Amino acid sequence: MASNASSTPTPNGTLNSAIPEGPxxxxxxxxxxxxxxxxxxxxxxxxxxxxxxxxxxxxAAATLSELGYQVKCFCYxxxxxxxxxxxxxxxxxxxxxxxxxxxxVWRLFYDTIKGGDFRAREANVHRLAEISLQIIDQCVAQxxxxxxxxxxALANRSFGGAQVSRTFYARGQTxxxxxxxxxxxxxxxxxxxxxxxxxxTEMLDLVVVDGHAKGIVVRDLTTGEITSHAADAxxxxxxxxxxxFFLSTNAMGCNVTAALRANKRGAYxxxxxxxxxxxxxxxxxxxxxxxxxxxxxxxxxxxxxxVPKSKEDAAKIRSGTMMAKDIPEExxxxxxERKYPSFGNLAPRDISSRSAKEVCDEGRGVAKTGLGVFLxxxxxxxxxxxxxxxxxxxxxxxxxxxxxxxxxxETPMKIYPAVHYTMxxxxxxxxxxxxxxxxxxxxxxxxxxxxxxxxxxxxLMQGLADGYFVIxxxxxxxxxSQKPGTVTTSAPExxxxxxxxxxxxxxxxxxxxxKTVDSFHRExxxxxxxxxxxxxxxxxxxxxxxxxxxxxxxxxxxxxxPGSPDGTNMELEKAWRVADFIDFAxxxxxxxxxxxxxxxxxxxxxxxxxxxxEAVKSGYTNPGEAMRxxxxxxxxxxxxxxxxxxxxVLHKEPLVYEAVELSVRSYK
Amino acid sequence: MNLTLKVWRQSGPNATGRIETYEAKEIPSxxxxxxxxxxxxxxxxxxxxDPIHFDHDCREGICGSCSLAINGVPHSKESGITTCQVHxxxxxxxxxxxxxxxxxxxxxxxxxxxxDRSAFDRIIAAGGYIDVRTGSxxxxxxxxxxxxxxxxxxxxxxCIGCGACVAACKxxxxxxxxxxxxxxLNILPQGHPEKDKRxxxxxxxxxxxxxxxxxNHYECEAVCPKEISxxxxxxxxxxxxxxxxxxxxxx
Ligand SMILES: Cc1cc2nc3c(=O)[nH]c(=O)nc-3n(C[C@H](O)[C@H](O)[C@H](O)COP(=O)(O)OP(=O)(O)OC[C@H]3O[C@@H](n4cnc5c(N)ncnc54)[C@H](O)[C@@H]3O)c2cc1C
Ligand code: FES
Numbered sequence: 001m002a003s004n005a006s007s008t009p010t011p012n013g014t015l016n017s018a019i020p021e022g023p024x025x026x027x028x029x030x031x032x033x034x035x036x037x038x039x040x041x042x043x044x045x046x047x048x049x050x051x052x053x054x055x056x057x058x059x060a061a062a063t064l065s066e067l068g069y070q071v072k073c074f075c076y077x078x079x080x081x082x083x084x085x086x087x088x089x090x091x092x093x094x095x096x097x098x099x100x101x102x103x104x105v106w107r108l109f110y111d112t113i114k115g116g117d118f119r120a121r122e123a124n125v126h127r128l129a130e131i132s133l134q135i136i137d138q139c140v141a142q143x144x145x146x147x148x149x150x151x152x153a154l155a156n157r158s159f160g161g162a163q164v165s166r167t168f169y170a171r172g173q174t175x176x177x178x179x180x181x182x183x184x185x186x187x188x189x190x191x192x193x194x195x196x197x198x199x200x201t202e203m204l205d206l207v208v209v210d211g212h213a214k215g216i217v218v219r220d221l222t223t224g225e226i227t228s229h230a231a232d233a234x235x236x237x238x239x240x241x242x243x244x245f246f247l248s249t250n251a252m253g254c255n256v257t258a259a260l261r262a263n264k265r266g267a268y269x270x271x272x273x274x275x276x277x278x279x280x281x282x283x284x285x286x287x288x289x290x291x292x293x294x295x296x297x298x299x300x301x302x303x304x305x306x307v308p309k310s311k312e313d314a315a316k317i318r319s320g321t322m323m324a325k326d327i328p329e330e331x332x333x334x335x336x337e338r339k340y341p342s343f344g345n346l347a348p349r350d351i352s353s354r355s356a357k358e359v360c361d362e363g364r365g366v367a368k369t370g371l372g373v374f375l376x377x378x379x380x381x382x383x384x385x386x387x388x389x390x391x392x393x394x395x396x397x398x399x400x401x402x403x404x405x406x407x408x409x410e411t412p413m414k415i416y417p418a419v420h421y422t423m424x425x426x427x428x429x430x431x432x433x434x435x436x437x438x439x440x441x442x443x444x445x446x447x448x449x450x451x452x453x454x455x456x457x458x459x460l461m462q463g464l465a466d467g468y469f470v471i472x473x474x475x476x477x478x479x480x481s482q483k484p485g486t487v488t489t490s491a492p493e494x495x496x497x498x499x500x501x502x503x504x505x506x507x508x509x510x511x512x513x514x515k516t517v518d519s520f521h522r523e524x525x526x527x528x529x530x531x532x533x534x535x536x537x538x539x540x541x542x543x544x545x546x547x548x549x550x551x552x553x554x555x556x557x558x559x560x561x562p563g564s565p566d567g568t569n570m571e572l573e574k575a576w577r578v579a580d581f582i583d584f585a586x587x588x589x590x591x592x593x594x595x596x597x598x599x600x601x602x603x604x605x606x607x608x609x610x611x612x613x614e615a616v617k618s619g620y621t622n623p624g625e626a627m628r629x630x631x632x633x634x635x636x637x638x639x640x641x642x643x644x645x646x647x648x649v650l651h652k653e654p655l656v657y658e659a660v661e662l663s664v665r666s667y668k
Numbered sequence: 669m670n671l672t673l674k675v676w677r678q679s680g681p682n683a684t685g686r687i688e689t690y691e692a693k694e695i696p697s698x699x700x701x702x703x704x705x706x707x708x709x710x711x712x713x714x715x716x717x718d719p720i721h722f723d724h725d726c727r728e729g730i731c732g733s734c735s736l737a738i739n740g741v742p743h744s745k746e747s748g749i750t751t752c753q754v755h756x757x758x759x760x761x762x763x764x765x766x767x768x769x770x771x772x773x774x775x776x777x778x779x780x781x782x783x784d785r786s787a788f789d790r791i792i793a794a795g796g797y798i799d800v801r802t803g804s805x806x807x808x809x810x811x812x813x814x815x816x817x818x819x820x821x822x823x824x825x826x827c828i829g830c831g832a833c834v835a836a837c838k839x840x841x842x843x844x845x846x847x848x849x850x851x852x853l854n855i856l857p858q859g860h861p862e863k864d865k866r867x868x869x870x871x872x873x874x875x876x877x878x879x880x881x882x883x884n885h886y887e888c889e890a891v892c893p894k895e896i897s898x899x900x901x902x903x904x905x906x907x908x909x910x911x912x913x914x915x916x917x918x919x
Contacts, residue, residue: 059802062802066802077725077733078733078782079785079786079789079829080789081789082725082829086726087728087730087731096808096809134805136808137805137806137808138800138803138805139808140805140858141800141804141806141808142797142798142800142805142858143852143853143856143859145818145852147818148815149815150815151812152812152813152815152818153809154808154809173730173826176826177825180825184792184798185797187789187793187796187797188797190793197789199786222778251727251731252724252725252726252727253725285696285698286696288695288696288699288703288706288707289699289703290727402749402753403700403753403755405698405755405757468802468803469802469803518706518710560713560714562713562717562718567680567779568721568778568779570719570721571719
């Protein structure tokens with residue numbers, strides 16, 4: 001029962017998750033009661049670097065400045081308001097139980113653990129569920145215009161497979177409204193002088209001095225200048241790495257650079273193979289395509305997902321000789337309703353995505369490329385009327401029509417899964433500190449709360465929990481052990497890393513090859529999508545691991561970056577990021593290969609239920625469902641960088657479940 | 669499809685710019701406008717040139733990064749969308765398209781089609797917030813907000829800070845942007861205590877940044893990708909006038 005049992009000695013030190021003692025529901029309260037404090041007069045002597053201005057970074061920077069710390073915040077966009085959190089559509093969870101439908105902190109905790117396929121840390125997730133209540137209060141006070149009932153109270157909806165209505169939303173733009181609230185708080189602190197904001201500035205490396213993260217090296221994206229910044233602690237809140245797949249629902253600039261650089265400087269990368277493929281995105285239409293667009297999951301509340309039962313009908317639809325409406329009800333396979341009668345179209349993301357892939361692989365896909373299924377609103381329109389559907393999803397329908405050129409009121413949408421979110425990220429302990437002292441990681445950039453699969457509306461919650469409430473409480477634990485301002489940028493480590501960064505830029509500029517950066521990114525993306533996407537196998541992963549070094553070699557021999565590094569150069573920015581994606585892809589495939597089980601978003605073809613298994617015979621689950629192997633794999637994998645071209649080394653943090661019982665996840 | 673592009677090229681903030689002509693060949697009609705530029709850029713890079721620089725990130729109309737004028741209109745003449753949501757199927761085969769940066773004194777060009785819109789951040793920093801310390805918020809449902817007010821505040825809150833309103837205005841006024849922020853926060857009960865202070869600070873910062881005056885042409889409303897109504901400008905004028913009076917009385 002000793003909760004610190006989850007720390008495990010490794011050859012290179014200890015992975016200590018620092019989970020507080022005591023029963024689960026009281027851990028965070030106890031932690032807060034005992035947490036170290038910094039004397040108010042001393043706080044202003046401490047400086048903190050926050051890389052990222054999304055929900056996690058923006059909330060952290062604003063709050064730490066309110067508390068009196070000197071904060072420096074960085075983002076690559078031209079304004080902190082444009083971080084990719086802005087794009088979140090669906091909503092944010094909060095266990096307020098305003099609907100009186102049986103929700104509670106415990107239920108949100110349990111749903112998140114189960115949804116994550118029992119690969120998340122109990123203590124972190126319980127804390128998240130507790131804090132969810134305060135987040136909603138904070139956002140409302142800032143003026144976030146959540147949806148309301150006629151009586152003036154906050155409205156909720158059920159989202160992402162939850163059986164209670166605990167999702168708060170702001171039309172189809174919850175992320176934008178939350179981020180604007182956060183950004184405004186940040187700007188307020190900038191005006192007061194507590195935060196120095198560096199926009200259009202990209203972190204290119206981490207500086208570690210005597211085992212402590214003490215600064216970063218950045219490039220000014222307008223002037224090209226390389227400079228160093230030192231602080232008493234460094235916080236990375238740099239978002240997810242979905243763009244390793246080239247096509248994803250992430251913004252064009254989302255990257256893994258900050259996290260990968262930290263990994264190369266000693267921070268462990270945790271569960272990188274846990275990536276989320278979102279079931280409802282607009283299908284790919286051609287190779288000129290630069291990104292994929294998510295259609296909010298809320299559409300699954302009223303839309304029914306189907307493909308034709310017969311391959312022949314599907315072929316006719318693809319060739320345009322038949323329309324969806326020409327197929328009678330008996331000719332349609334509502335595959336989610338068929339396979340998961342109690343969750344139906346609301347089955348969790350990983351399960352829904354895989355089911356769509358399966359029917360398309362069988363040749364029953366309906367988009368031109370064969371990769372697409374219908375999301376059909378005709379029943380809902382008949383039942384509720386067009387106006388009601390318009391009130392619920394008007395802006396989403398409009399968005400679909402603009403991109404796909406088809407009117408979803410008349411003909412079903414076509415959707416296909418796309419890379420959307422990354423559960424993996426830098427390893428952190430309960431304090432959100434990585435294994436490098438002083439390096440803290442928040443939001444999508446860490447691995448902490450979602451296990452192998454994230455539930456809808458939980459990322460926004462986690463980002464804000466980390467930034468507004470966790471880090472302001474946990475950071476003093478580290479800072480209290482540090483004398484403020486001891487390390488400055490004149491330390492030799494800064495000079496050394498600045499020189500390395502400049503050298504790498506020179507190397508990139510001097511390749512002077514013939515291929516564009518995008519061509520490499522696309523090649524890498526297609527490879528990992530194919531071999532480390534919705535389904536993975538030992539053979540495929542080994543193939544990818546053989547291929548990635550070739551892509552790397554080709555990149556460093558043949559990439560072409562025009563212009564000069566002294567000034568705005570978007571090809572250089574992309575090239576640095578793609579070079580890092582190539583290295584990261586390798587770690588991701590190693591992780592997928594080492595995890596010989598299926599769980600959540602990680603589906604290993606070798607590990608699935610078959611008709612022979614007891615759970616299938618008893619009707620509890622279906623053949624083809626993911627098979628976890630708890631005896632061997634109930635751990636967090638944390639990868640240590642060992643040098644270029646050398647396989648990373650795996651460290652394990654065993655997951656100890658005290659409060660919940662591990663079970664086969666069934667949504668039948 | 670094949671098109672001719674007339675593109676503003678400017679190598680840096682202090683360089684002189686000029687229009688250059690490019691042929692955009694074999695562009696799929698399903699491509700987005702920015703994907704069309706990607707294809708043209710690939711060609712430029714392969715020929716050893718410097719690609720056309722433009723700001724962009726989400727490519728789905730929500731981050732407010734993309735900021736260029738298509739045939740003289742910020743975000744194109746199609747209403748209610750951003751540049752990144754423009755699709756090539758809306759153009760004709762053989763068409764000539766003029767592509768220029770958002771132009772305003774307060775938005776200096778950085779490179780080609782990229783402009784510096786940090787003036788908007790400084791306006792928000794001056795007063796575009798509700799001052800509530802993290803952790804000090806009351807229970808969320810303790811302040812009921814009528815649906816009408818909530819909806820009106822929401823409509824104003826949809827602003828993505830792209831700056832099209834400024835670029836479309838012949839005076840380069842930022843009144844729609846500032847009016848939207850003031851309306852969002854002033855309508856909500858949470859924003860009432862700081863209402864006067866907020867409007868005065870927002871308007872003073874806007875003036876300090878060198879934005880022009882509003883002379884009621886409402887080009888801003890026409891180009892706003894979020895279709896924010898110019899009513900927020902009249903509301904801003906009313907709130908400002910009242911705040912000025914109260915400020916004078918208080919002194
Ligand atoms: C289309 C879409 C819809 C979504 N919908 C939902 C939803 O409805 N509900 C939900 O809960 N979640 C949703 N998510 C997930 C959620 O939005 C994200 O996980 C979350 O917002 C991430 O926040 P973040 O603060 O960690 O990172 P981000 O918001 O991505 O911010 C990253 C920040 O880091 C900066 N940065 C990155 N790299 C560097 C660098 N090297 N140097 C300097 N700065 C850097 C960026 O400039 C940015 O400021 C959605 C995601 C997408 C893509
Ligand atoms: S790129 Fe985000 S709005 Fe256009």
